Amino acid sequence: MEQQFDATLTGTDSEIDGIAQQVSRPGYPNAYEFKSIDETLHLVIARDKDGEWIRLDGTEPYLSSWIDELAEQAASHA
Numbered sequence: 001m002e003q004q005f006d007a008t009l010t011g012t013d014s015e016i017d018g019i020a021q022q023v024s025r026p027g028y029p030n031a032y033e034f035k036s037i038d039e040t041l042h043l044v045i046a047r048d049k050d051g052e053w054i055r056l057d058g059t060e061p062y063l064s065s066w067i068d069e070l071a072e073q074a075a076s077h078a
Contacts (some may be wrong), residue, residue: 005077
């Protein structure tokens with residue numbers, strides 16, 4: 001299992017605490033997955049062929065800003 005790290009995303013009303021880890025998805029060997037502690041939010045992101053971070057999977061609705069927030073936190077733990 002890949003190394004996990006604590007992560008926090010900014011919700012519309014409050015912060016959302018969770019655990020993130022590097023995972024593999026078909027075509028995306030270096031994706032990151034976030035799961036909130038209360039199990040209400042799930043987000044998987046990866047870099048596309050142009051190097052931009054994109055959302056691969058997760059719960060709906062979601063805030064597009066979460067992609068950048070998780071990417072920044074992942075980069076600081078890489």
